[in-house]
Amino acid sequence: MRKITIVKNYLKHAEGSCMFSLGETKVLCVATVEEKVPPFMEADKKEQGWITAEYSMMPRSCPTRISRKKLQNGRAQEISRLVGRSLRACVDLEKLGKRTITIDCDVIRADGGTRTASINGGFIALVLALKKLQKAKLIDSLPLKGFLGAISVGFVENKMVLDLSAKEDNVADIDMNVVMLDNGDLVEVQGTAEGHTFSRKALDKMLDSAKTGITKIINAQKKSLGKI
Amino acid sequence: MRKITIVKNYLKHAEGSCMFSLGETKVLCVATVEEKVPPFMEADKKEQGWITAEYSMMPRSCPTRISRKKLQNGRAQEISRLVGRSLRACVDLEKLGKRTITIDCDVIRADGGTRTASINGGFIALVLALKKLQKAKLIDSLPLKGFLGAISVGFVENKMVLDLSAKEDNVADIDMNVVMLDNGDLVEVQGTAEGHTFSRKALDKMLDSAKTGITKIINAQKKSLGKI
Amino acid sequence: MRKITIVKNYLKHAEGSCMFSLGETKVLCVATVEEKVPPFMEADKKEQGWITAEYSMMPRSCPTRISRKKLQNGRAQEISRLVGRSLRACVDLEKLGKRTITIDCDVIRADGGTRTASINGGFIALVLALKKLQKAKLIDSLPLKGFLGAISVGFVENKMVLDLSAKEDNVADIDMNVVMLDNGDLVEVQGTAEGHTFSRKALDKMLDSAKTGITKIINAQKKSLGKI
């Protein structure tokens, strides 16, 4: 597994922020708190909050420059939805109150694992924003179900690899992203075999390995954030 | 599990087509063959074909009408990518030759499971198109790795449910989509716990159930398509 | 004239719907009722309802696939406006009350005459929706001025042809679409000579022929809908 680096409060004026690095992958995760909920929630008249995420590559985050018009493509929207869903899974939205936290995940440098780095760094930004709300006495306690970590795992030439780099990802037969709470409960399992297939046995092996990786991630988060 | 209905060759002028129903869910799946590959494949100079999919709800496929401007949203793009990836996994792209098959999946009526219905019906349209290519002697044999089926499975009030309807899906704690070949190999596993989490044990149980469901789907496909 | 097929209530959950076929042309027409009027009517403070239509080809409705981005082109907008205007002409909007009925006309298969099929099928969907409103006691009687039918007529190699197929339409010197009430009053007359011109005499002949065709269309509508 690659080296984890967490720089908390990278943007001092934001409610929560962190520069999260996983090896050469570097994602700026920033939390914005707004005292309103999206229209569809207003319509539902539910007394709860909302957490959403927006993921975007930066134009030169990759070896080849990507045109700004192509940054908000289908892949980016798919990852935005995954990050938002994952972060919502670890928060009690009713206790959050009628407010929205938006997590912007901008990929400064992409070397594989940008979606898991976004979830991991997004969690840090989210917790920092929640702490700020608590400090301002807008919420009593942190409405969290636990720490949340994510990792990718796959098979490259029949060998299992945890936390794939871009180079490994490009040649991987299978690629799985796993999101987990610190109690071991699963939040998301997305196993994809681009041009290949995989057995139940391989799935099990990957899930075991992912658990080990996520434990390391969550330990780094705990070290950075302290008790929550 | 809900009733499966397959109407082959729904659009006689298309290379392959099928109206696929799963209970009240109804998806029109149409295959178009073009004798060219996308620009990114041309650039790679690979001697192989491509399979892609486009998924879209129709404006009044749901109880409430959706504005046409909102049909191509992030969710639709995410499902388009899933359907395309799944169909590519069961085809030998090199044997397909330098041509593109586009599978349009238009949801006439949505009552849960539209993405799995799109994969199941899309597979039928794809095979019909491949058969047409074979008949025209453009390919020697069908470049298929096997039959491909997909099903959703989830937990509703702590009870496992296979093939969720819209009503069940809305209250499900966990929702998993599984794509599998007829030999039992996995193609995609997408487990999502919107606002909840799930244990490894629940995951295993859902995978077992999905296998049973997909077997039924593939049997229906086999009955409709004959030998491939 | 080609064979007319009407499948009422194709989408049971919609307020009104019908699959309308004219030979190989097949259009899904669906009516949605909303208890509000568009902003420009709100501004006018008129106490009346509104009827609007949206026409769209489906990607593989034609022999060649059309990219989804090109479906909402100028031609589609022109036809949407024609269908909406025609349907408004046969309804007493004041009696309809402050509600909007949107008629979605999605062309499943195009073989000429898709705009007239949209008007004919759209009328069925509209009436079914109005009947539903009447049954729910939201309106007293059906606010209709009569049955509404539409047909195309043209000249191919100096020979008049009623209800042109795509093949005929492509070589037609003149193409006219006529919309009429069952009492013979005209609603729309759109005669177009792409690259040609036509005499008053030819116009008269075409109008006579159109009347015969529309009578057949309206008879089929009456058979399907019963008394209105």
Added chain:
Amino acid sequence: MRKITIVKNYLKHAEGSCMFSLGETKVLCVATVEEKVPPFMEADKKEQGWITAEYSMMPRSCPTRISRKKLQNGRAQEISRLVGRSLRACVDLEKLGKRTITIDCDVIRADGGTRTASINGGFIALVLALKKLQKAKLIDSLPLKGFLGAISVGFVENKMVLDLSAKEDNVADIDMNVVMLDNGDLVEVQGTAEGHTFSRKALDKMLDSAKTGITKIINAQKKSLGKI
């Protein structure tokens, strides 16, 4: 009928141009010649030219300002198509040769009849551009089938009105646009009864009146252009 004013060569650098006024309605019509044909004609490998038109209101052409984003709406596209089709009907595209003439019709002031003013002024701009091509010996003779004129006619409170102003148009029960060659042959007939219907007899009366009006228009064109 309102006063016709034609200012030829309003933009000296364009291949053809004219400021055409019909009462208070004022449209700037400009012809651009390009030595290429659109992609769909290239694909057809036809040895002929193309004529197309683009119609647009200007933001403050109406009593109320229109936002620039709303200028290119469905109505504008419908009119663009009508103007282009009408102008193509009076030109022999094969004799034009493989070039495209684009007629831009920008409405400086709208007081009813902007689409017919666009056709009338567009014809002048087109002829001027063709004359320039002839002078440059790129074509031998003007590939024209005759003069082309257009006029609107309708019924206001059961009284027929030729060349409707905006005020009249707003209260008209029926509105018809007629495009005709100077030999009396019809090019386009578009009769619309917004919220009303009209009899065959009324149609005939309007066509007779339109002919008188178009004769006056064409006389003004002849006076401005000389022999063609």
Added chain:
Amino acid sequence: MRKITIVKNYLKHAEGSCMFSLGETKVLCVATVEEKVPPFMEADKKEQGWITAEYSMMPRSCPTRISRKKLQNGRAQEISRLVGRSLRACVDLEKLGKRTITIDCDVIRADGGTRTASINGGFIALVLALKKLQKAKLIDSLPLKGFLGAISVGFVENKMVLDLSAKEDNVADIDMNVVMLDNGDLVEVQGTAEGHTFSRKALDKMLDSAKTGITKIINAQKKSLGKI
């Protein structure tokens, strides 16, 4: 300096308008008054008005036709912002009251200096609209700080040129636009050296020359508008 022509009230139905020509450059400037302010001003709760401008080329304003899709490009937006800012600088927005004046500047013909012509003509349209407000007793006096003029000045082959034509502009080493009040105070100074640089001395020389030019412009405005 090229000939200045001002045609006041070109569009009689608009609150203020003027066709402003500077040699072959011709811009239609139209003022629209609306009794509301933009959302960002509403949010600020300031009791003042707003002036904004929209600049656009017309498709055939240049020797080569510009596609309508490319008219609202970065350059047009930059000029719109410059015109709006310049006009705001000469008006007391508090005295204007809570209303918005939008100045549309549509370039009929471009031969260099379209942005300065837009400011000069826009000022005339603005004053005419203010006079209308005064006449309607909506404002007591014209809330103006003075007359406003603009001119371009540059160096072509080491020779200073005032009021550059398109031909001169294309070969100019330096291009400066200056906006000034009639008391000599500066409103905007935009000096640009595309591919070149310029000395402080050259800047001073250009500013002196611009002042002379703007004086002539303002004299023409005074002649057209009378006392303000």
Added chain:
Amino acid sequence: MRKITIVKNYLKHAEGSCMFSLGETKVLCVATVEEKVPPFMEADKKEQGWITAEYSMMPRSCPTRISRKKLQNGRAQEISRLVGRSLRACVDLEKLGKRTITIDCDVIRADGGTRTASINGGFIALVLALKKLQKAKLIDSLPLKGFLGAISVGFVENKMVLDLSAKEDNVADIDMNVVMLDNGDLVEVQGTAEGHTFSRKALDKMLDSAKTGITKIINAQKKSLGKI
């Protein structure tokens, strides 16, 4: 003047990059070299290169979050054009050869002066990319006319301020951006008086002050880049 910090080669895989900070303002500037020129240059058949820039705020670079859809607004396009023009002014495009260098300037944090920081940091990224080209022997020498620096200067409550922060910028009566070579020659002068005006004397004072500031900027660039 605020503290200048330059982190060279922030993105090791890019041809040139730098994180440029001016007090709390922080801009990531990245150079991408492509061995092709834009279509308009191909059309001109000039044997020279091109330099272009794209400026964008990041969603949470400001105290309030900006929606991603609003990041590419008129202001951003105006600044992109300014940065590109300024950088082109210091390079000999013929000596650069037929290649394009794109400078992406993404504002991580905005506290005033983001456009000047983009020019200053963009210059560093550009030089690093040129050095890489020289090292790869694609160019003989660095095609530079000198160092390039930019600074803002304005008047706040009648007091001149160099290098305005966001707080100062918001209350400034005048705001001027100056771009200069190290030999003192001017590249861009953009003086703007939002709602105010300024005298020639004030302009002169600001230009003097800007020169002092730019000298400091260029000294920092020289320290970071060494000899060029």
